[in-house]
Amino acid sequence: MRLMKTCVFFLCIAFLQRSMAQEATTLNAGMERLKLEFVLDRSGTPNYAVYFNQKQIVKPSALGFALSDDSTFYKDFELLGSEKKTVDETWKPVWGEVNQIRNNYEELTVHLKHKGVASRYLDIVFRVFADGVGFRYVFPNQAALKYFIVTDEFTHFNLTGDHKAFWIPGDYDTNEYPYTTSKLSEVDAWKLAATATDIAVRVAPDQYAVQTPLMMKTNDGLYINIHEAALSGYPAMQLHVDRSASSLSSSLVPDAVGSKAFLHAPFKTPWRTIIVSDKATHILASRLILNLNEPSVIQDPSWIKPMKFVGVWWEMQIGKSTWRYSEYADSTDANGKLIPNGKHGATTENVKRYIDFAAKNGIGGVLVEGWNTGWEDWFGNWKEDVFDFVTPYPDFNLKEITAYAASKNVKMIMHNETSGSATNYERQMDTAFRFMNKFGYTSVKTGYVGKIIPRGEHHDGQWMVNHYERVAKKGVEYKVMVDMHEPPRPTGMQRTYPNWLACEAGRGNEYNAFSKGNSPEHETIMPFTRLMGGPMDYTPGIFKLKNYSPEDPTRQVHTTLVKQMALYITMYSPVQMVSDLLENYEAKPDAFQFIKDVPVDWDDSKILEAEPGDYITIARKEKGKDNWFIGAITDENARTTNIPLDFLDKGKKYIAVVYADGDKADWKDNPESYKIQKLKVDAKTKLNLKLAPGGGAAISIMPGN
């Protein structure tokens, strides 16, 4: 102890000599129970700390960068000045979980001058909300810093203990891992990456890096969520875990030459976000990430329409039909024409069946995958010129399908799989979007399965982040809604581009189709992790939960049927697939009624109960109507819960239809058992719900006597 103090003393001397050391400076900002402390320490390193209810949540944590021409851009700063302001405003999202959002924060901006290779300037902007903190770096316009390269960002999150964490590996190319719940000190990304053989491309070079949103729970019951907001022009941030110190630090996904970001001042980095509460429900209810994003760029969003859709998709995921038309690219006849394999899913006839079903059941859209040439050898070759996005297979009669869908008032959903070849897609993007306009496709699902081209780039690096935003902008230009698969996990950019309806960027229901699948707790974690940044195209609604795979009869979905229904509420998205085979819905019209009824856009949402990894119960009010829908899910454990319906209008009468797990239902042996009960309810009603192991409950509540 004595020795330590001496060391510190000598260090101070050293600083005094080396950098004319200044006194440490402290600034503050706060909002309700949240407090942010900024400290420029005596070495000129910016630090911040976060307090909740006067308790330190993040210990003093250093901020800064290494630039390619100055490795010291994290110290030797001096404080030029600071500003504070308070904002309290309300805005209306084009679509969402609620119809208006309050944006209330205190902002502290610190202006720093760096005494390194040149006089350079850096601002850091902190916004303190009632439920957390966001901060970003701002490189102002300045003489000595124009074009520059970030070789590292040193943003630290020094935590106060070895928290329980819900995490996936910090992989440069995928977010599709199953979640691990462990102490931070037990994080081991490589262990997961090595076993996750059901994921096509895995690049996780740091054994101790995790992906964000990182959900944590402290020993004393606080919930902390770390992520980023407004990821634009910059690589995605992952977190390196110092397992012994319980400290996290930013780890940016590198580019093909090992740099992190090529920037041009003025530039604002994405926000680093810390959401804190003593209630798990507050985490899910937080709008902090959306609030930190820029307002919509779309003046007239009337063409943006949330919807449900069916599609030629699950049948291919389970191996019943194929994306490809021919078995091999060189399976050609004497005239060089592809020989059909007889299992192609995207045939005119089959697509019409889906259109009929959608029309009959009031489902807005039909997605068709595998409609276009190139699927015989699309994957795994790091091939650049894979698809052209406009040439249908011979058994997909585009004009006939277009006319048929139009006659039934059903929207066809375009599918543009790129195979990771972003350069090829960029070359043809205008052609592809013009094609959509021409044939009346108002939305597109994009995909990036495979290693990225430009080779050496990663899904989550700066170049691809720019690419995905270009696609979103192209959608704005052509009035096409976009649902991206395999981008980085969202960061609230859907506020800025409301046509960017949803992303996959996580482990979807599809893993139940083609691999060992998702655990029963999976969907109780995802809203706290992947969904914190934005909607997910999770593809719920599987009714046939066992014996669906011709390839492997032991495969099953790890939920009950009713839990699949509840996911339409608990996994928020403005586009929700009605994913199963049509015949599986036709076999259970009473249960299917809920899926027909449930909307995808909301006036209000109430997070009634939640515990990551255990359970979630949410009630949502349909946009522009008096209908409420409740979804409740549990993990592998059965659960009984009482739900007070006090959010209903006082005095008003409602009819609730309760879709519940059957008495002997359980996800493993009896997943498809359900029961339906009609009840008269009002604001004073308490609903008693029993959820089977891996089960759920789904409830529609509509005005009526």
Place this chain on the structure above:
Amino acid sequence: MRLMKTCVFFLCIAFLQRSMAQEATTLNAGMERLKLEFVLDRSGTPNYAVYFNQKQIVKPSALGFALSDDSTFYKDFELLGSEKKTVDETWKPVWGEVNQIRNNYEELTVHLKHKGVASRYLDIVFRVFADGVGFRYVFPNQAALKYFIVTDEFTHFNLTGDHKAFWIPGDYDTNEYPYTTSKLSEVDAWKLAATATDIAVRVAPDQYAVQTPLMMKTNDGLYINIHEAALSGYPAMQLHVDRSASSLSSSLVPDAVGSKAFLHAPFKTPWRTIIVSDKATHILASRLILNLNEPSVIQDPSWIKPMKFVGVWWEMQIGKSTWRYSEYADSTDANGKLIPNGKHGATTENVKRYIDFAAKNGIGGVLVEGWNTGWEDWFGNWKEDVFDFVTPYPDFNLKEITAYAASKNVKMIMHNETSGSATNYERQMDTAFRFMNKFGYTSVKTGYVGKIIPRGEHHDGQWMVNHYERVAKKGVEYKVMVDMHEPPRPTGMQRTYPNWLACEAGRGNEYNAFSKGNSPEHETIMPFTRLMGGPMDYTPGIFKLKNYSPEDPTRQVHTTLVKQMALYITMYSPVQMVSDLLENYEAKPDAFQFIKDVPVDWDDSKILEAEPGDYITIARKEKGKDNWFIGAITDENARTTNIPLDFLDKGKKYIAVVYADGDKADWKDNPESYKIQKLKVDAKTKLNLKLAPGGGAAISIMPGN
């Protein structure tokens, strides 16, 4: 000696045991004095040797590859069979040095089976011409080799001695080095790369690698030229020099992940070419490289029109005016508009001056660089979104200029500088070419100055080779002729894409404008090296050879004025810039007459004299006319030569105008001295020419009395 023999004996034993060694197999092909020998040696390695006049030119040299999944794809082959055929055909180029080309060769195809990780097949096709050999690898369609990655190509050229070589460094990103003449054993690329600070981007990781075409001369007076033909879908080949063994081996330019080529069978590599003769003039007259390229893809080439052009260009190269409109990107006024620097070259007024001059002097086109926004910070930042290719600066009135040029029957030449950001160009290429069509631009000069984006790729790697071909194809699609600056050096692809008129891809005249310039011997080497693969936009015709640079009055062009005129003949190209400032031509209308007269497309060409590094004299006959033009150049040494005009029609009378160096002319102190003499000549005339040090002669010969 005894020891050696024993060693060889043991090696044989080893081969017998290791690979069930076969007997060596030998096959032959030949044409006139050229002979090719193919040997599959006892280790199953394919080898070839080349003989000229029964003398070995290339000693047995190994062929083969390393693939990413099989490092032994250069040995353990067995010979399945072989075929021979002879071809003798004639074809007509759309434009060129001659109006028809004989393609006469004997072809030997060997079919090999590899006994490695799988049964795989490789063909090697040899074509033996009277003046050399070409060979390529062919990966046939096959079950065990579909998509694959070439990690190395092992093509050897084992030479018979330490030849004199004319070389530039094997740089991944530039061909703009000055040439070094040295023994192969003295090659040192790093020495050159370190000093060539006038080249923006230099990446030459191999100290002993040189660029092709590599021109060599043996001690006994043979000329050997090694290059490649039909570079498509594959990286450029450079040559690693084993200095002690006088052996060269292929060194492919790598991609961003360190691979050489991503291929898909069936695939044909470019041809490796060896041109041999005992006469240097035969090297320049060879059509071997063109013959090895595929025929034109353009059915109706009537829109392809070779031409001369002036341009707003040299004035910027010498620093008189600027590409940029404003001094800095952030030099903006209160309204955010750029503040002009007062030196912008591409103004409407200035461009009209060039249009007037072109119209008056029968020059077909006007190039304007710096017409579009983005030049304030276009270079050196590895910036991706630099130019948009369609937005003019405020002082460039596009519509007015378009109308004015049309009224004067002058073609405007588009300029698309990419700054090396190929991804940005690819995204906007359709827009850019549509823009050209809309405003009547029938040709475009493209540029790639800077480090390539996709970052990690190189100008000469597979990805960019594909890019340049895409640009050429885009030109075909939009009927736009292309002149590419900073691509790999040409390989005869202008046969296939005759709209791909010329490339820079070498050290042009421009280096005299902004750097220490080119040596007096430079232009006597270039036709033997850079120009072997195709035309160069060298930009000859500078009349003011000293005191032109406001930046550095000591700069000068290292030729006489007449040599600048002779370059229109000795540096063949279907597009030739008339490069100097207009006032410098207007000051010397008598000399300028030659430039007005000289055409850019030919019925015939006679290489009258040539020695690399010393001198070149060429006579060419104008396409569709009876006019002949002669260009003669020398290096730093004065030269006297007698030129028999026996190529003229017998008995026909001609008037020759001889543009000669003045009696006391020399490149250094008196470069602009010239004299003009009119002579009556016929097929029996011998012209006596005196070339000053660094000088030349230019002669027009037209029918008349």
